[in-house]
Amino acid sequence: MNIYKILIYVVWAIVLSAFVGGCTVISSIKNDWNGWFGGLPSLQSLEKPEEDLSSILYYSDGEEKIGSYYRHNRTAVSYNELSQELITTLLVTEDIRFTKHAGIDLRGLLRAASGLLTLQFKGGGSTLTMQLAENLYGTSTDNQGSLYSNTKVGQVITKIKEWIIAIQLESSYTKEEILAMYLNTITYGSNAFGIKVASETFFNKLPSEITYKEAAILVSLINAPTRYNPIRNPENARAKRTEVLYNLHKYGKIDKLSYDSLVVSDFGLQFNVADQDEGPAYFKFVIRNKLMAWCDENGYDLFADGLRIYTTIDKHMQQYAKEAMDEQMDTLQYIFNHHLQGHAPWIDKDGNEILDFIDNTIKRTPNYRSLAKKYGTDSDSLDYYLNLPKKMTVFSYDGDIDTTFSLIDSLKYYKQFLQAGFMAMEPQTGHIKAWVGGIDHKYFKYDHVKQGKRQPGSTFKPFVYAAAIDLGYPPCYPVVDAPVTWVLDDPGNPTWTPQNADGKYSGEKMTIRKAMASSVNSITANIMQKISPRAAVDMAHACGIESPLAAVPSLCLGAGGDVSLYELVGAYSTFVNQGTWTEPYYITRIEDKNGVVLEDFIPKRREAISEKTAYLMLHMLKGAVEEEGGTGRGLAWSLKNNNDIGAKTGTTQNASDGWFMGVTHNLVGGAWVGGDDPNVHFRNWAMGQGARTARPIWEKFMLKVYADPLTGVEKGYFRKPSQPLNVELDCDLYNGVNTETDSLGVGIDNIEDDLENMEF
Template identity: 50%
Template structure:
């Protein structure tokens, strides 16, 4: 081509360009482009600035930079056992934090590849995703949002879609509110990226995400749906949970399994498409595996130590109020003395025995063709028992408020049958019950309580307050108090020994007649007789739980002194200083009884039971450590003599603890005391070893509910088997650290030889001053 030709073409092109620039429509296009450019370059930053500054209050406030640097997230407070196991949580939203190192690689990669595969390439906003989102909106083919993980975190942390950050414009709602909320998420996302590492953002996001079923955060979600910790989640489980992030309820695998399976498989395909799943065959294999749930919603009625957790709430709420924390949202770590393994043994022992005892209880009453609530005097069924009791319920009060107290509608509604799920020892069952049916059904159940404590440290190792916390809320360890029966007798004998009597001191098995205000007191023994007339020492008398000898002793030492002695050892309930106190007529709690028996095993040193060792804040800083209070209750020689006395129940002929399992006695020192109250309303057992003191109680919710005869309702049949089964389990697992052994001996030695088989009456009187010996005539006078 010649030079002249080329020059002509160039000239022609310039001429055409000049003509194009002169056209009106082209000028409009150029103007529009400049306006758009200026809007983007100047308008968008200006808009973002006005949102950030909340100009004229139009857009609503923004979280402060301080709150972004230190975001507050409501966290459940967690109870942790002595062996490091979570016992449960206190929560409004059940959430608990984990560190990045506690997230499985499968979980992290599934999250990133499915939700934000350019996460490590952006600084909070993924601009490459916005054209796709816009195209999806224009074509009505939504293929996912453009929010990054960081933006989702911003929404979770600061509730940008809620009303808390609303302004004048955003209160209008609709697209305008969404635009402003989205803008705030962009701003917060950039600030989050400036203040945190990518790993920290991933962790915070998973810790704040909702997973339905009252599970907030990946830790609780993994536990709720798979009974796992986040570091153990595999790719299938991770795909289920990551899939739930877009719509937790819709993709809930428990409620909507088909939706969840479809979503999980979509996530798996993304992992295959992005080469995390390496082959088509592997992808197809995984896709065909059904979702395998181990679903368990966490609440205060499930898990270990439910009664303990419930009772502990009042202590923790007071502590939190005094220290300016919110138990439900502060993320406290509460370290307890409870050993999860021993707690499991205790709950298993109670369930094993009570399920059989309940069957026997029902059999005995059905043979009598009667209900188990009976009058202690007439022995007949109490009429209108249920009618009187229903009036104390909220159901009755609500019906009265609706229909009026004398309306027939109240009675009609109380007897209307409706579907309900009820407790049974074979598992929950669905039935049709009226309110009256339900009341009658539940009043047929025997209740129980059990507590196990380390006598040297004061640490409570196991606490079972009832047979099922979901259906029976009342705690029978500390909340409930009942007559202890013969388990109170060791305090009478203990006071006598403190005053100088020997375990080998002898008295006649003859029930005294003692003058008391309003008449005389002449208690029979448990067999209904007033004694055999046999001479026996105190150890044998306590082993056989003879009322006759115990009555003589309280007359010698005085009921007021016995009450004071029991108080020193750990009984805090009011004790009536009357003669019948010897037989356990004043109500006490199982908690107090275990505490007091520990004073014997701890050689006279009373140590207050405690159940919290320390409390930490959400960052692991110790806020407070707890140390139990101690004090010398009686001298160590008296305490050890009482250990010897309690061993008599296991070793002496006719002792009430002779029937415990043989395996417990081998190479081991054990003491124990049974207790049974009038009409067998309460059955007790207190068992002691060198390093564990454990008490059990069994009875009805009402004192009028009991076995039809004393034989089946005595403590050796109702309560002792729980202790026995528990101790067998403890000894079968030496890893818990409570093996067999010998009781501690007094450092100063003993002032007598503790072997009553080598003593006769004259030997024992050499230990006790003559003036201490009181004849029956003296008692009567």
């Protein structure tokens, strides 16, 4: 017998032994005798394998992506969404016989079988389907039985498990589905999971657009995403890419000329790692809790189930809101820093620095609490680590700055920045179109649209006047600018007399429209006395303010409770929407990963005030733009021309908060500016008033919106009530009518009698 025949018999003996032994082992693994093998995935999970999929948040156009919620940043694609160049590059590199085997490659099997008999498994034989088994079920890391204590035995068991799972996958899915699943489950590094995110991260392309040049990089990353990362390790990446390109040439997919050209070409990267702080980051993070609550109620996982969440945010308006805030806050911060002249911005009501501000503020930080828990609040170690300098990157309007700061230094630095919030809403539908919660989400996580609540200052006054108008007081009702004193049930402060912003009383008789336009405190207090604080609270709640409000005299100046910008924009929208409050909302529908609608969302609505009162309040708000001394008079002429605009500024005590609310017939927007802490503010009231700090944000935003037809927002006029008004809006015609004041004598009932037959 010659040596050739002997070798044939040996090979067949190995194959037969492998077959018999393999069948025995497979049976053992399936039944998991005594917990030796760790078991296999259930048949159901094999038939329906699942991988974590990112849930995607979309702009209102339903196409552009705002961002994603994920544990692993992955978005699945189908086989038809893959370029042929990508598929070919993968197969020549990982499994050239993929289309010819049923999950196990015979050549690889013979190589692995010899290892099984000798317990000297050396790898090899892993088809794409077997690799998919590992990606889906973690065969080398999960469900390990007691025999895995021997590394060699564990490797053999793992390989057999992959054979079993691969065969099941091949029987359940087409080759195209397996290949797509494989590319969807790969980790490519740089926070990219799955081929779609990887294509976007490295090349800013869809998988359907990937060429051989780009595919060679992506396929190189499959087995070692760090080692072959073209950004971190370009030399390794170039060597591996050459190997992949050679496979394409070797199997006749590209000619020698193409190979030579591709080998020396650059990587062609357009690298951009998904950044959770880009786009409407504040919006995305604030609404996450509501989305998680919805998922809990409906049995979904926001971070793994690949939901498609469609929002009301307009891409263009969102961009313009961010630009408007960036432009204003960059300038305002420069002014703020310059006017401080080296003084600290945390000051008390008398303009003196609060000396223990930083010491008290640091105690509210997570870093302090962690160090205090470890070392104790009175230890020298706590003080040492709070003042220990270390390298860090900090925010600036000129770009990130690398510096050396201690925790105390860092707190002092960041507390000197003014913050801001902006929101715009479509009053008729409740659709929130733009939401910017702060100056930079990367460094300042706190949202100043919905999370943050502050005293509204004079932006609360329209609810006082709305309550008065609802009771019959017309916009032309005249009141004298004179001190108004409240008798309080407080022995320590028995009376309260609110002052005007300039500390003076003019003695002038003016209409309540002009008084609101000029934000005269004494006249608002006069009206509040007539209607009662409770009436103002009830009106604010009816219009959409949901935060608690104290029915106290100081509420007439907005000092009776904290409210959010989100609430104020919704409440002002009630005036534009003919008295119907529509809840500001931001999600229109949620679909599952296959596009099946899970829920359509409709905002809450309720009749809040009469359309007559609503229209009269719009007339009152227009006074800020039309009345002499109005706080909106300084708005650009191009905004006011052929356009109805209503507005109200607001500034709290010591100018801790600056507000501006602007309303048009189809868009209501609001801006807030102030320090994260109310003790951080301008050193004089005039510089920090809302007309100077917040109004420019709204103005810049509206100019950009009107200039871009893609926003769909056009100028126009407020809609009139369906029934004629019986109130005169031209105050020149109203001058002869007596009103309820000390100087003019008669009561409001006489006004209503005289105006009963006047129609608008």
